Amino acid sequence: MSNQEVAPESKRDKALAKRRRKILEAAVMCFLENGYHQTGVRDIATRAGVSLGNLYNHFPSKHDVLVEIAGLERDELAPFLKILAKTSPAPKVLDKFVTAYAKYLAAPENVILSIEITSEAIRKPDIADLFLENRDLLTSSLTSVLSRGAADGDLRPLSDPSDTAQLILELIEGSAARSMLSGVPMRKILGGVRDFISAAVSPPDTAV
Amino acid sequence: MSNQEVAPESKRDKALAKRRRKILEAAVMCFLENGYHQTGVRDIATRAGVSLGNLYNHFPSKHDVLVEIAGLERDELAPFLKILAKTSPAPKVLDKFVTAYAKYLAAPENVILSIEITSEAIRKPDIADLFLENRDLLTSSLTSVLSRGAADGDLRPLSDPSDTAQLILELIEGSAARSMLSGVPMRKILGGVRDFISAAVSPPDTAV
DNA sequence: CATACTTGAACGAACGATCGTTCACTGTAT
DNA sequence: ATACAGTGAACGATCGTTCGTTCAAGTATG
Numbered sequence: 001m002s003n004q005e006v007a008p009e010s011k012r013d014k015a016l017a018k019r020r021r022k023i024l025e026a027a028v029m030c031f032l033e034n035g036y037h038q039t040g041v042r043d044i045a046t047r048a049g050v051s052l053g054n055l056y057n058h059f060p061s062k063h064d065v066l067v068e069i070a071g072l073e074r075d076e077l078a079p080f081l082k083i084l085a086k087t088s089p090a091p092k093v094l095d096k097f098v099t100a101y102a103k104y105l106a107a108p109e110n111v112i113l114s115i116e117i118t119s120e121a122i123r124k125p126d127i128a129d130l131f132l133e134n135r136d137l138l139t140s141s142l143t144s145v146l147s148r149g150a151a152d153g154d155l156r157p158l159s160d161p162s163d164t165a166q167l168i169l170e171l172i173e174g175s176a177a178r179s180m181l182s183g184v185p186m187r188k189i190l191g192g193v194r195d196f197i198s199a200a201v202s203p204p205d206t207a208v
Numbered sequence: 209m210s211n212q213e214v215a216p217e218s219k220r221d222k223a224l225a226k227r228r229r230k231i232l233e234a235a236v237m238c239f240l241e242n243g244y245h246q247t248g249v250r251d252i253a254t255r256a257g258v259s260l261g262n263l264y265n266h267f268p269s270k271h272d273v274l275v276e277i278a279g280l281e282r283d284e285l286a287p288f289l290k291i292l293a294k295t296s297p298a299p300k301v302l303d304k305f306v307t308a309y310a311k312y313l314a315a316p317e318n319v320i321l322s323i324e325i326t327s328e329a330i331r332k333p334d335i336a337d338l339f340l341e342n343r344d345l346l347t348s349s350l351t352s353v354l355s356r357g358a359a360d361g362d363l364r365p366l367s368d369p370s371d372t373a374q375l376i377l378e379l380i381e382g383s384a385a386r387s388m389l390s391g392v393p394m395r396k397i398l399g400g401v402r403d404f405i406s407a408a409v410s411p412p413d414t415a416v
Numbered sequence: 417c418a419t420a421c422t423t424g425a426a427c428g429a430a431c432g433a434t435c436g437t438t439c440a441c442t443g444t445a446t
Numbered sequence: 447a448t449a450c451a452g453t454g455a456a457c458g459a460t461c462g463t464t465c466g467t468t469c470a471a472g473t474a475t476g
Contacts, residue, residue: 035331040436041435052436052454056436057450118389122389132390163397167400167404170379170386181339182340192372199408200404250460261427261465265424
């Protein structure tokens with residue numbers, strides 16, 4: 001109660017940060033519903049309950065709104081990094097991760113936003129950088145798990161664990177995209193994915 | 209020389225078909241360079257050397273241009289279906305296919321167009337249908353190969369060969385997308401992909 | 417064979433809507 | 447009194463689409 005000075009946020013700044021979050025939330029909803037390029041800045045402003053001009057007091061351009069959202073995606077990865085940091089046997093950690101990540105991507109929003117960002121990343125290098133940066137968080141952690149598993153003899157020796165980590169992510173993400181487009185629920189696909197990955201990384205002498 | 213009537217194409221129709229192709233080619237170029245939504249109908253018309261109004265004599269809307277392009281993608285798959293139809297041992301056919309498909313997707317155009325279509329498919333059911341239809345051509349052929357391999361004992365028994373086929377495609381396509389975004393050439397990735405797939409489908413008693 | 421008639425490809429101006437962005441202004445908290 | 451979040455009208459550009467028109471090729475008529 002004594003020193004409110006320590007926190008650099010006055011009431012004003014607090015309200016400001018709130019507005020910003022509100023705008024970002026609204027933008028995410030719009031991008032999900034209609035896609036980035038089909039969403040107008042007015043749509044975002046209206047949805048956020050903010051005037052058009054004021055939105056530009058918070059973000060210099062529409063593009064920067066997407067950049068911020070792409071950056072925010074990083075926070076979503078925390079739970080998965082936590083799983084991958086566990087010291088249980090590698091195959092167990094791997095399977096836990098696969099299941100958790102697949103469950104996360106079972107929500108269409110997460111897949112759609114990812115596709116939206118990816119397709120914008122094709123022609124916007126700064127977004128591509130953010131995308132790859134986020135992805136590197138997952139791959140590097142996953143690589144560690146795979147290396148440890150190989151060292152312990154729990155997994156087969158991988159010529160390039162980093163490459164393998166990438167492939168595992170691509171399997172899950174690709175499956176999620178297909179699930180969304182085809183309407184087949186992720187729950188029906190997950191078993192096959194786990195099985196496939198397990199077969200790909202298990203040591204050669206593993207019993208079936 | 210005698211009966212020109214047999215061919216249903218007059219000079220007029222011939223020229224018409226040519227114009228159509230020209231427009232579609234131009235549209236593909238535009239979509240590749242700038243993306244579907246960032247491309248104006250005028251851009252397509254100009255690039256095709258056709259007037260704006262005339263483009264609408266050939267296609268009822270911009271959307272229909274993309275629909276036609278998505279449909280045309282089907283033809284690109286012929287070489288791969290041919291490979292998959294071969295009767296060599298399943299592992300060999302599979303590896304040939306993986307290599308060929310990866311090489312095809314090493315060209316950024318093919319990946320970009322695919323992403324462009326996918327992201328439009330999210331909100332346009334008719335494009336999603338075309339996309340899934342084309343993909344089904346590959347998966348069903350690939351499924352046959354996998355089933356045959358399992359029956360011959362060349363591949364491990366798969367609980368659902370069709371699911372596995374999907375996953376293999378997703379591996380290759382996902383790798384290609386990552387290659388494009390990260391700048392790592394497909395040639396550096398292919399080895400890992402082949403290795404991963406081979407490990408995932410080989411019978412359990414296979415020597416390393 | 418020459419003629420008139422029909423057809424529809426080709427054209428580009430114009431339409432109304434919407435785009436991302438700017439700006440002069442107002443209200444309010446410090 | 448000053449700074450600045452907040453406003454919405456306005457800007458110029460561009461969007462996808464429609465329109466009336468032109469004109470050359472195809473068909474029917476003489």
